[in-house]
Amino acid sequence: MRLLLAALSHETNTFSPVPTPRTRFCRDGKELLEGERAIAFFRGTGTCMGGFLKVAEEAGAEIVVSIVAHAPPSGPVQREAYEGFCDAICGAVAQGGWDGILLDLHGAMVAEGFEDGEGELLRRIRAIDPTTPIAIAYDMHANVYGPMVETATIAAGYHTYPHVDQAETAERAARVLLRALRGEVKPVVAWGRAPMLPHVMAQGTHAFPNKELQAMCRAWEESGRALAASLFVGFPHADIEGAGLSAVVYTDRDQADAQRMVQELLDFAWQAREQFVFRPEPLADSVARAKAAGVTKADKPVVLLDHYDNCASGGTMDTTEVLAEILRQGLEDVAFFGICDPAAVAECQAAGVGATVTLALGGKLPMPALPQSSRPLEVTGTVRTLSAGYFVTKEGLSPGLKVFMGPTVVLDTGKVEIVLVTRQIEPVSPDMFRVLGIEPRDKRFLAIKSRVHWRAALGPLAREIVECAGVGVCTSDYSQLTFRNVRRPVFPLDPGTNGPVG
Template sequence: MRILIAGLSHETNTFSPVPTPRERFCRDGKTLLEGKAALDFFRNTGTCIGGFLKVAEAAGAEVVCSIAAHAPPSGAVQRAAYDGFCERICADVAKGGWDAILLDLHGAMVVEGFEDGEGELMRRIRAVDARTPIAISYDMHANIYPDMVERATVTAGYHTYPHVDQGETAARAAAVLLRAMKGEVTPVTAWGRAPMLPHVMAQGTHAYPNKELQAMCRQWEESGRALTASLYVGFPHADIEGAGLSAVVTTDGDKSAAEAMVQELLDLAWKARESFVFRPEPLGESVAKAKALAAQGGDLPVVMLDHYDNCASGGTMDTTEVLAEILRQGLTDVAFFGICDKAAVEACLKAGPGAEITLDIGGKLPMPALPQSSKPLTVTGTVKTISSGTFVTKAGLSPGLKVFMGPTVVLDTGTVEIVLVTRQIEPVSPDMFRILGIEPRDKKVLAIKSRVHWRAALGPLAREIVECAGVGVCTSDFSQLKFEKVRRPIYPLDPGTNG
């Protein structure tokens, strides 16, 4: 048995000013993973390709990898980059001789010129190979379009947010595909949407209602009622027709049962729509709350979330408003991760370890989609740590995965240790602090540019959680964004929407 694996993954924030060229899909910023090098990189990791490999190799298959192109969230993918990736994948598909194709896709890719990057890839693949069975793993934040599911044999979406089940999800999809190839099951799929845009800050599976929705999907799969069942909360920071919540269910030959389960998921989600809304509070109040909580003392830190600028949702990671308020209110013993500012890092590298330096950090990228952009912040501090920013993560989203933050420094102001990075990366693991000489458990305050993913590995370290509404294209205040293409009416943009 010969199996082709390919990865093309990007979550597109159409309001983000961060460009998405070909280089952004390279793990180290230079070289695209492909072939044997890609298989070796992902083998025994908690990633989708790692999950595909586990199932395929256990089945004794010969596995070939086309490309493994994964880019951090940002603006629309540049058309030349996308076309090049599709051409490579389709050329490998066209070589023929494949018994199955396994695709690691995100589900919320927008490309210059069209909204549905994954569906377009599927159309191009099926133009050269109409028959080979295909299994796809999708992120829970997928915005579903027809071709994404109807042109595949089987699809599966993550059941957890934080996404700690990436490898498991791919393995679920691959296992169903192998059963179908043996004639044990006949996959049939139904899907549907609800007219709602759940706020990302209200999508975590640690709480109602997504916790209950995903549990329902898992129970159906475990009982055999469904081959795969996926509730996609969608990615709302995409001004496209298909943004929002959807459900996809695949059964063994029973289309009506699949349709009934889809409707059950959509009905439950719609009934809980108010719980999918997040209402932020003024920044000054949040920072004051964090200061008071930190003053109470305790064995673990207060975690502050600068969630309007989460680069894992397309944020620039260079907005300074939350950091500025932390400094203004005089919080102490703070680790702030972080500000993406290549020029500031280079200035610190030039100054050298132990040097005191005054410089402007952040506020470099204009954000025309917002009513306001961020401003550079002048800080004075000592260059405490210099790091290559490369490590292997031990826990959290993708255990065993090699991570490239790029050259990284810690600038210590005396009250706040500011992490300055050269590549946008969400701070989700204690490892990211520890390689910089910061023990996160020992700080009074951890201030991080994250939304939900931090809970996977940093969550156990949090004594209290304070959500801070700063500035950024991941804003939870939808009134700051101009939606022109998303289908209307849709809740909560249109409060009177009927389900």
């Protein structure tokens, strides 16, 4: 048995000013992983590629890996990069002789000229090879279009947010594919959308309603009623027709039952639509609340979430408003992760460890999609740490994965240790602090540019959680964004929207 594996994964924030060239998909900023190097890199990791490799190797398959292209969320993928990635994958498909194709895709990729990046890739694959079975692992934040699921033999979405089941999701999809190859099952699919844009801050599977929706999907799979059942909360910071919540269910030959399960998921989500809305509070109030909670130091820190500027949703990671308010209100014993500012990092490197420097941090990327942009923040501090930014994740989203943050600095103001990075990266793991000489458990406050993913590994360290509405293209205030292309009416942009029709 010969299996072709490939990955092309990007969550596109169409409001983000961060560009998405080919180099953004390279883990070291230089070259893509492919072939035997990709197999060695991902084997045994808690990633989709890790899951695909596990199932393929257990089956004794001959494995060929085309490109593995993952990029942090940002603006639309540049057309030249997208075409190059599609050509590489389609070129591998065209070699022929495959028994199955396993694809690690995101589901919310927008490329210049294509708002359904995954569907266009699959259309091209099927134009070359209309019959070879395809299994796909999708992110829970996929914005689903018909070609994404109708051209696949099987597609499975994550059941957890934070996404701690990436490898498991790929394994689920791959195992169904192998069953189909053996003639044990014949997957059929049903899917549908609800007219709603759930706020990302209300999508976590630690709470109602997504916790219950994902439990329904898992129960149907475990009982055998569904081969794969997925509730996609969607990615709302994509101004495209298909943005929003959807459900996709595959069964063994019973499309009517698949449709019944889809409708049950959509109806449940619609009835709970108010719980998918997040309402922010003024920034000064949030920081004051955090300060009051941290008056007495305990064995766990208070966590402040600078969630409007989460780079894992396309944020620039260089907005300064939350950091400025923390400094203004005088919070002490704070670790702030972080500000993406290569120029500031270079200045600290030139000054050296122990030097005192005054820098204008952040505020360097204009954000024309918002009514306001961030401003540089002047800070004086001591250079405490210079790091190459390499570490291996031990827990959380992708255990065993080698991560490259790029050159990284810790700048200490005396009250706040500010992490300065050269690549946008979401602070989701204690390992990211510890490689810089910071023990997160010992801090009075952890201020991080994150939304939900931090809960997987940093969550157990939190004594209290305070969400801080700063400035950024991941804003939870939809009124700050202009939606021109999303289907209308849609809740909560249009409060009187009618629900999904059975």
